[in-house]
Amino acid sequence: MTRAQTDIDAETVEAAIDWLVRLQGEAVTERDWLDFDAWLTASPAHAQAYDAALAFDGRLDLDARFDQVEPVAAPLTASRGEVVPLRPTRRVWIWSAGAAIAAAFVAGAVLLPASGLLGAHETTYVTGVGERRTVALEDGSRIEMNAASRMTVRFERHARRVHLGDAQAFFDVAKDSSRPFVVSAGDTQVRVVGTQFDVRHRDGLVAVNVRRGLVEVRPNLARDAAPFRLRPGQGLSHRKGQKADARVEAVAVEEVAGWRQGRLIYRDQPLSQIAGDMNRLFPRPVRLGDAEAANMRLSGVLIVDDQDAMVDRLSHLLPVRTTTTDDAIVIRAR
Known part of the structure; x- marks a missing residue:
């Protein structure tokens, strides 16, 4: 555990508690999240106060669960994923505790959990070549x-x-203002509450495209730098390890995650990326036979069906010729 700094005043802590309550409300809006983000990033003290409010709120969650357990001898059989309802006075507890938290901050006595994890659990998912899930x-x-x-x-x-x-994945995130949804891809972090967006992390390049809602993207930015905020029809691309290379561009909403409908949509992308995408779809590898072919770029749509048919279409879109063997398909410049 780490001790909180002592230069956070009571007004800041009260503001943090106010934000915590507001963001847990049913009527929270996109504008609320934008205003909250501006407040949170305005000062390190704001973030620290909000972390303390979250920690205190988590403690109330535990207290509420203990208060609801009946003192009986029979063992508890609730499953690990069961959610125990909280008492309706929970938010009142937060407000009434505000002065105590603020006083503890001023006195330098607030301790924050080092990990913030209480009952956290994780699961890994994998798809193979040609498999979607x-x-x-x-x-x-x-x-x-x-x-x-x-x-x-x-x-x-x-x-x-x-x-x-x-990986590449399309996210349809359920709204939960008390638990933001955070996606990490390389050195890029994506943060949302409830929205639809696509994230591609391949070969050191991260691309985020938004279909619905508001998405906050932080691509290898300095700690005090403002994140990018993407709206529907906007996308951002960033190469891992690079600074100040992120670009926000317009994207057609209907094209976001076109791969879900069996369409690979390219906007001035290198043939090396297209070959890589095909190698994730089919077991027979596609190889580029020369540098000229690898540096060719494509703007267009490839329908995903039979591998030979896709390669044939590619040869009509670019000046390339293909050689097919049992082991591989080799693409060379014409």
Whole structure:
């Protein structure tokens, strides 16, 4: 555990508690989250006060569960994933405790959990070559994984976290203002509450495209830098390890995650990326026979069906010729 700093005043703590209560309300809006993000990033003291409020709120969750357990001898049989309803006075407790938390901050006596994890658990999901999978999460969110993808989902008390390895996935996130949904891909972090968006993390490149809602993206930014905020019809791309290379561009909403409908949509993408995508769809590898072919770029749509048919279409879209063997398909410049 780490001791909180002592330069956080009571007004800041009260503001943190106010935000915690507001964001847990049913009427929270996109504007509320934008205003909250601006407040949170305005000062390190704000973030620390909010963390303390979350920790205190978590403690109330535990207290409420203990208060509801009947003192009987029979063993408890509730499953690990069961959610015990909280008393309706929970938010009143938060408000009444505000002065106590503020006083503790001023006195330098607030201790924050080092990990913030209470009952956290994680699951890893993998798809093979040519395999797609839809994962239904316990919070009502759904994740559609593209072929040859790997991701780990971790549910914590105050956050829902997904780590994408080499992967592409479309997220339909259930709204839960008390637990933001955070996706990590390389050195990029994506944060939402409830929305639909696609994240591609392949070959060191991260691309985020938004279909619905508001998505906050932080691609290798300095700690005090403002994140990008993407709206429907916007996308951002970033190469891992690079600074100040992130670009926000317009994307057609109907094209976001076109792979879900069997369409690979490219906008000035290198043939090396297209070959890589095909290698995730079919067991017979596609290889590029020369540098000229690898550097060619494509803007267009490839329908995903038979591998030979896809390669044939590619040869009509680019000046390439293909050689097919039992072991591989080799593409060379004409």
